[in-house]
Amino acid sequence: MHALTIASLTLLEAVRRRLAITVGILTLIIVALTSWGFYKLATLAGPSGHPLSRVELLGATSFFVIFIAYGFSVILAVGASLLAAPSIAGDIESGIAHAILPRPIRRSELLMGKWLGMSVLLVGFSAIVGAVELTIVAWITGYIPPHPAAAIAFLAAEAIVMLSLTLMCSTRFSAITAGAIALVLFGLAWISGFVGMIGTQFHNRSILNVTTAISLVLPTDGMWRSAVYNLEPAAVVAAARANVGDSVRNVGPFTEAEPPPPAFIIWTGCWTVAILVLAVWSFNRRDL
């Protein structure tokens, strides 16, 4: 029950500190700029001197949507860390925790309340931005990704993975250190995704094992790839499958040939629960 009080307090803080309005305005600017880009794509002459054909336009749009989604996923992941890093550590440093925790509230309730409040912010932000951007893209170019809701859900899940990890670090470390740890691990997972492609190309089992292990330790890159798979038109997926080890596979983190294995999705859920249990355990043991 107290977790809900803390969650609503977290949402109120986002409004009062003008986080919601600032992010809203910045997002509008991004959406306006990308919309302008898609409009230009739909109306400008291509290499042949004529406007792009319908097939060319849909193909180009599908790639640009994935690029934009990539930028958005980084904003979400970094944003989740920025939100979570000072949440527990900052409250301890400022003395807010010393005023709240002597009340009849468990530390787990405080932590889960903050997690819940920030999760609502991140999921809400993902859903609104994703829906607005994809609606505008569909309106201008006529392109609709195959599974937009699933793609947005995976992007939000990536943010929640980052949120949970940073929150756990925030129970032990200062805000700046907690944020740094989470972002370095995020970068590591991203690099590991690249290295994994090299492993695939050279059929190197040991590289693949290491990258799989890293993607299990921090499933952010896996969540991103799951989002990519749900944004790709069927033709791109077919090309990626047909050219394993070929150029399409080399596009980088913007193409994914296989759907996310259900086991990986279940693992990510269990991972998040385990990280939160660890966060509660760590917070409970900490002297304030």
Next chain:
Amino acid sequence: MLTAAIETLSLVKRYGSALALDGLSMTVPRGEIFGFLGPNGAGKTTAVKLLLGLAKPTAGEGAVLGAPFGDLQTRRRIGYLPELFRYQDWLSAREVLALHCALLGVARADRDQEIQQALTAVGLAARADHRVGGFSKGMQQRLGLGVALLGRPELVILDEPTSALDPVGRHDAREIILAIKRRGATVFLNSHLLTEVEKVCDRVAIVDRGRILQVGRLDELLHGEVVRVRFASAPTEAVKTLLAQYGNAVQKDGWLMLSGVGVERIPDLVERLVHTGARIQAVEQSRSTLEERFLEVLEEDG
């Protein structure tokens, strides 16, 4: 029979190699204002944190209102003003109080009245809807006192409650503390402002380096009169030996102070001092202040 408000037995708290509490044992009776005094770094705030469950003792045990430290249900019956604290500066004073009412489980129907009473008690009724971020330190401390009063707690723990208050604020805080006692609750007052403590406390513990040096009722602790003697020249060994028979003499600002020497013994003391050849410039008799007693106890401890 009701247990004591606070009871600790040989509490030890280590932070790495630093020893913050070194076997702290004390009993705080119910219904009293208990002053917990000590110099900076004596372990006062650490002790409070252990009582509230914010930190865990390395060794030792104790109870607050008859329950283990940090017990969730018991925390409903405790009001607390932390030493270094901040409230959410993006909330208004009324909203901070409402948040604490919610956490305390005060019935919704009673919250408005509870909040209004607290605001009035600490003199913040006119600023109730202003953001805490715009409050001075003193006003934040008033708000902290208001938060500590919510839910009519049986035990109110105040950690340096008047450090940021002006003279009017200190007077108000004293009245609030006395009012808490009048309704039968216990106040644990952690402070180094000795004059404040002297004005309100029934019982006092002097703590240094994590242990209690002296504890008792205030009147017992001050044990009555103090005689100060000023010598024209440095006291000789003979003088010091003589003074030792009357008690522990403490030197301060050129005066030698002797506690616990009754009025009737002063002529005898002066006569014997003169007899040793001491040249006396002045002799004064006064009631010892808590500050003097405090310094004396710390000095005795070395």
